[in-house]
Amino acid sequence: MTKHIRTFFLVLLAPLTAFAEVKVAPESNGLAPEVPGLNLKDKLYQLEAQLADLEKPFISAAPADKQDGLVVGQLGVDGGDRAAIEAFANDLAAAAKDEKAGNVDSMLISYRGKLIFESYYRRGRANFPHYQMSITKSYTALAIGRAIQLGLLNMDDLDKPAIGFLKELDTAKLIAGADTITLAQAMQMSSGIRLAAEKEKELMRNPSQLKGLGELQAYLQHSAPIPAMPREFKYQEPDTAIAMQVLNAVVPGGAEEFIKTELLGRMSITQYHWEHAISGLPKSAAGSSILSRDMLKFGQLILNRGKWNGEQLIPEAYVTRATTPSQINEHYGFFWWVDDFAVGGKTYHSFQGRGAGGQFIFMFPELDLVAVITSHNKGMGDTLQTLQQRILPAFVQK
Missing domain, CATH: 3.40.710.10 (DD-peptidase/beta-lactamase superfamily)
Known part of the structure; x- marks a missing residue:
């Protein structure tokens, strides 16, 4: 995407x-x-x-x-x-x-x-x-660190499934393994999310569906199944989106x-x-x-x-x-x-x-x-x- x-x-x-x-x-x-x-x-x-x-x-x-x-x-x-x-x-x-x-x-x-x-x-x-x-991306990582300093997250949360912080996701529609991606893995570019090019094009025909959590829902609903760790490093946008969505979910007033x-x-x-x-x-x-x-x-x-x-x-x-x-x-x-x-x-x-x-x-x-x-x-x-x-x-x- x-x-x-x-x-x-x-x-x-x-x-x-x-x-x-x-x-x-x-x-x-x-x-x-x-x-x-x-x-x-x-x-x-x-x-x-x-x-x-x-x-x-x-x-x-x-x-x-x-x-x-x-x-x-x-x-x-x-x-x-x-x-x-x-x-x-x-x-x-x-x-x-x-x-x-x-x-x-x-x-x-x-x-x-x-x-x-x-x-x-x-x-x-x-x-x-x-x-x-x-x-x-680097500044986004520092924002996560600031949330930890303020007690809105803790260090143990880094190794918990990221979707656990995103209560409005429709988890029933997520691909296998979506619940194994931790916040740390996302910030290490090892989420394992892989979206086919044709599916990306299809989703972009209706960008309104990608507002709010819709973007991440699309990544985690239409990706290939998430493999077990260790996963391949892939420098990609979905992993950064996970971090920003988690930040937005846990801080008062939203990420911005x-x-x-x-x-x-x-x-x-x-x-x-x-x-x-x-x-x-x-x-x-x-x-x-x-x-x-x-x-x-x-x-x-x-x-x-x-x-x-x-x-x-x-x-x-x-x-x-x-x-x-x-x-x-x-x-x-x-x-x-x-x-x-x-x-x-x-x-x-x-x-x-x-x-x-x-x-x-x-x-x-x-x-x-x-x-x-x-x-x-x-x-x-x-x-x-x-x-x-x-x-x-x-x-x-x-």
């Missing part, structure tokens, strides 16, 4: 003619470039594609203190090889190799809890929330308000946009738009084991499990990627949020380092390679 739901939204997000040419506010007083008069109710995905490239990049080794919850510092003074990072930043500003790589819009770096580097290129703007693809107040609001994230899925709930597979500085906050939250400004927003035990690979995929936790990078003969562990087009949050606990990159590439770009070659060495002690 993923392909057809995406097609449905592409129709909704067809280019608007109402947008005039977007003008960039001139840089002044060393402030990062912004889009004036931005309305967060606009369809930011479309508006972002219409942004003119910056005439020159904005590169700062001493980011401004915006009183947005981030502690700021200075590259070099507070750590890092300034010359190496600035050289990389200038390389990022060069003409892109092609549509698949090099179209970087921002790069920010936090070291030892301080934002020490901030840069914007092309469509990057300090006040414009960048569209997020699959990294939206909960995410706004209890996750984003707690970290002073207010300049954002989050599209709705065909179900009417916040999209969980892709569809959020987040500021680059706010993306950095998510990385810092993970490095701080769920704490933000001294408050435990997410249980430490949940953060540990969310960033620990499952038996299904050695590089994937709860909608967060896990990998190692080698620099100078040593390996550094990392957690990552990744989105197609080139949105990344990289966290390196051993170095207390967070790097955020946004792009508009076709595919993932080459960030996974360039980060290892250009950013990590600047923070590894010689």
